Amino acid sequence: MFRKFYRTIAASPPRILVLGFAAIIFLGAGLLMLPFSHANGEAPRFIDALFTATSATCVTGLVVVDTGTYWTMAGQIIILSMIQIGGLGFMTMATLFAIFLKRRISLKERLVLQEAFNQTSIEGIIRLVRKVVIYALTIELVGAVLFSIRFMFDMPVGEAIYKGIFHAVSFFNNAGFDIMGDYRSLVDYVGDPLVNIVTMLLIILGGLGFVVLADLVDIRNPKRKLSLHSKVVLSMTGFLIVAGAVVILLFEFSNGRTMGPLNFGEKLLAAFMQSVSPRTAGVNTVDLAGLRQATQFVIVILMFIGASPGSTGGGIKTTTFTALVGAVIAMVRGKEDVVLFKYRLAQERVYKALTVTLFAFGLVILATMILSTTEDHHFLMILFEVTSAFGTVGLTMGLTTQLTLAGKIIIILMMFIGRLGPLTLTYALGPKQGRLMYRNAEGKIIIG
Amino acid sequence: MFRKFYRTIAASPPRILVLGFAAIIFLGAGLLMLPFSHANGEAPRFIDALFTATSATCVTGLVVVDTGTYWTMAGQIIILSMIQIGGLGFMTMATLFAIFLKRRISLKERLVLQEAFNQTSIEGIIRLVRKVVIYALTIELVGAVLFSIRFMFDMPVGEAIYKGIFHAVSFFNNAGFDIMGDYRSLVDYVGDPLVNIVTMLLIILGGLGFVVLADLVDIRNPKRKLSLHSKVVLSMTGFLIVAGAVVILLFEFSNGRTMGPLNFGEKLLAAFMQSVSPRTAGVNTVDLAGLRQATQFVIVILMFIGASPGSTGGGIKTTTFTALVGAVIAMVRGKEDVVLFKYRLAQERVYKALTVTLFAFGLVILATMILSTTEDHHFLMILFEVTSAFGTVGLTMGLTTQLTLAGKIIIILMMFIGRLGPLTLTYALGPKQGRLMYRNAEGKIIIG
Ligand SMILES: [K+]
Ligand SMILES: [K+]
Numbered sequence A, B: 001m002f003r004k005f006y007r008t009i010a011a012s013p014p015r016i017l018v019l020g021f022a023a024i025i026f027l028g029a030g031l032l033m034l035p036f037s038h039a040n041g042e043a044p045r046f047i048d049a050l051f052t053a054t055s056a057t058c059v060t061g062l063v064v065v066d067t068g069t070y071w072t073m074a075g076q077i078i079i080l081s082m083i084q085i086g087g088l089g090f091m092t093m094a095t096l097f098a099i100f101l102k103r104r105i106s107l108k109e110r111l112v113l114q115e116a117f118n119q120t121s122i123e124g125i126i127r128l129v130r131k132v133v134i135y136a137l138t139i140e141l142v143g144a145v146l147f148s149i150r151f152m153f154d155m156p157v158g159e160a161i162y163k164g165i166f167h168a169v170s171f172f173n174n175a176g177f178d179i180m181g182d183y184r185s186l187v188d189y190v191g192d193p194l195v196n197i198v199t200m201l202l203i204i205l206g207g208l209g210f211v212v213l214a215d216l217v218d219i220r221n222p223k224r225k226l227s228l229h230s231k232v233v234l235s236m237t238g239f240l241i242v243a244g245a246v247v248i249l250l251f252e253f254s255n256g257r258t259m260g261p262l263n264f265g266e267k268l269l270a271a272f273m274q275s276v277s278p279r280t281a282g283v284n285t286v287d288l289a290g291l292r293q294a295t296q297f298v299i300v301i302l303m304f305i306g307a308s309p310g311s312t313g314g315g316i317k318t319t320t321f322t323a324l325v326g327a328v329i330a331m332v333r334g335k336e337d338v339v340l341f342k343y344r345l346a347q348e349r350v351y352k353a354l355t356v357t358l359f360a361f362g363l364v365i366l367a368t369m370i371l372s373t374t375e376d377h378h379f380l381m382i383l384f385e386v387t388s389a390f391g392t393v394g395l396t397m398g399l400t401t402q403l404t405l406a407g408k409i410i411i412i413l414m415m416f417i418g419r420l421g422p423l424t425l426t427y428a429l430g431p432k433q434g435r436l437m438y439r440n441a442e443g444k445i446i447i448g
Helices: A002-011 A013-033 A046-057 A073-105 A112-117 A122-151 A157-172 A193-208 A210-218 A228-252 A264-276 A293-305 A318-332 A347-374 A379-390 A405-428 B002-011 B013-033 B046-057 B073-105 B112-117 B122-151 B157-172 B193-208 B210-218 B228-252 B264-276 B293-305 B318-332 B347-374 B379-390 B405-428
Strands: A338-340 A343-345 B338-340 B343-345
Touching (some): A013 A073, A013 A405, A046 A073, A046 A405, A073 A157, A073 A210, A122 A157, A122 A193, A122 A210, A157 A193, A193 A228, A193 A264, A228 A264, A228 A318, A228 A338, A293 A347, A293 A379, A293 B347, A293 B379, A318 A338, A318 A347, A318 B347, A343 A347, A347 A379, A347 A405, A347 B293, A347 B347, A379 A405, A379 B293, B013 B046, B013 B073, B046 B073, B073 B122, B073 B210, B122 B157, B122 B193, B157 B193, B193 B210, B193 B264, B210 B228, B228 B293, B228 B318, B228 B338, B264 B293, B293 B347, B293 B379, B318 B347, B343 B347, B347 B379, B347 B405, B379 B405
Antiparallel strands (some): A338 A343, B338 B343
8 A cells, every 4th residue: 555655656746745735625624614613603604714724734824713712622623633734744745755856866866865764665755754753743742741831820721731732733833823812823922931932942843844853863873964955954044043033123122012112031032033933933922013114024035935845834945045145155256156065056956946936936926916906905014915825924914814805815825836836846847867969059148 | 548448447347337437426416516506596415416416327317306497407417418428338338348258258159249340359349339329329319309399389499409308318318317397207298199109219229238229220231130139138128018018007997096097099108108117217107106006016026127238227137037037937847958049048147147136136125124214104115216226217106205314325325236236246247267176066955
């Protein structure tokens, strides 16, 4: 049975991924329509159930109804299941894809993954999937325990444990769903060190990607060094978090609507949380609509860059961004190669980074333009919403609940394409077997 | 003397260009401060004179005071001189740069320009400069005559001729300055076919770049075909104009604040004018602040793309945009080469396109972020203004006259960098002599 499964996804993995996600979404939407899912009398409109199911399965976190009050516990568990399946499923598939991609190239190119898992046989894949699940559940369990203990100070034990589990799973999967009620996210805990630090760790660990997690665990082995991929992911992640936090702290320091009333320690926590979360968790501890425009724009950029490949997060990915920055630096210095940690990057990778970015950029522009005609709101609010959906972030300046029907459909599509597009595109863009027999003559145009 | 001049600019052309432009700007600003330049009693503040001089020399067209009423005829002629020197000077220098760049590469690569001018000796350069001036003055003269005849119906003959000359020079140089008064630009002529068509032709001819103009004139020779560069410029220019006009027509058809009250013919004219002008002339016939957000955003994109290399226009350039689009298409199709009109583009060119674009994009983002903190206006209004300054377009949603001092300084810098940056950057990015002796080992990261 596993052999058949292996052959099927090896034959056309992107199709399996897209169809699988669509099936889970429609199944989830159907379940959410049933009476036991929603707290008030009448059933939700199908578009709202579909929106919620897409948002959960694509671990986005944009919601048209408040998760904590609109859905019953049964509904919330259905949502949490979609988050877990969507998050882990994507993480596993993306990791498998990376292995398949390697296999399609050449023996020489079997690097990071092969080393980490030794073989890509069926046994190797079963071992990989098991490892992904164990890693994820372990991290979620630790987070859930810490959250539950903290929440016990504010609510009954049963409720604290339930909320602890829900938020640990949601945050590790970068899903951004919360059941605090009233679309509050973690605003009530803006100054709470434990909640903030646990949340940020869950988000960051979920966003590093399985390959990097496995690499980090393996590092105890004195003979192994971090792979180039892990070094790039870790350093770019660190840089973006710190740079984002510094900029947000500066811009919002005296903003009365957000961080102004907080003491310095709370300001620091809030700045780091608002810097970590856009990539691409979707949790917020301050009112995003109250941020200065400059800060909102910084968050848009962070949302666009997103997390790392093969993780629970979205966006164009840290490695893609690093490749682009590297290409610009190399050109400005007049060098031919993009060099990261003393290794040069194949031009084909830099090209791929360019393609993924332009694809993402074009899509965000197109959707923003369409929503500008269907929604009667400020441009930045719309750009924010579209980028949030594409990057499967889940942050909003308040547009989600006011979306028109057309707007909801566009955002649903953006969440779906944003989650699956870049990966399937990258896969489809894998180098083909064999080379061109015929090549056109070179022509010249003047650039710039 | 010419021999010395030749050797000097050949030694460090970008420095000459940057210093020359800065000198013209400060000289012009000084002249504008003098009593005979301004119509009302007191002298302008230096920052406003500097802003105007930068805008004129960089052929941008953003103005903090109304050109038609604030300045005397003497002041207007100073401005027009800066436009002519800035526009033609840049056009000539950019064309020369392209020749120098070719020479630095190899004999084989002497293509388009060498063919057009036969040699790059001193005599060749004098001939080139003469040819640029003749082309420009001829086109401006025809435009001026047509404008003057049309304006004679509305005003005294002397005024009509003066305004005809001013606007022909301003529009061919893609400068966007007008002396209609009250910041009106061509709004009064929204439905006038002659004014609109002449204006659009001036803008388009100025924006094609000298190489393409020379190539077009040469086409009468039956033995010569259009160069690849010219084909790319002409087809992308045509595509952007038509696509932009269609989108603007659709979005604004029933907008009461812009094209709603016009009849169909006038609507067509207005749609084409508002599509042609953002690349990068800066003339408008409808109220830009009244456009729908989606249309304003389309204009931002057109402004960012801009005109063609070695022209009077700005932006990242049509060829750069074509290279990017070509790269994405090639990747999606799984091809290795970017093929345009059956010629493949060197990877080095595609890289250059990527670099120029990312540089431009980073700069626009940075300036938008800074202005978001210094100006108290909507994000799109700020993004529009910054892109307009960077692309030396000159369109505004009304922010220019309300800029703070800090805002004015940023916009001045953006106009200057936007005009000279991409060219000097491209020049600096020219392939270096010799190759690397040492190359790093190839490393792998996962993209997307
Ligand atoms: K999310
Ligand atoms: K202009």
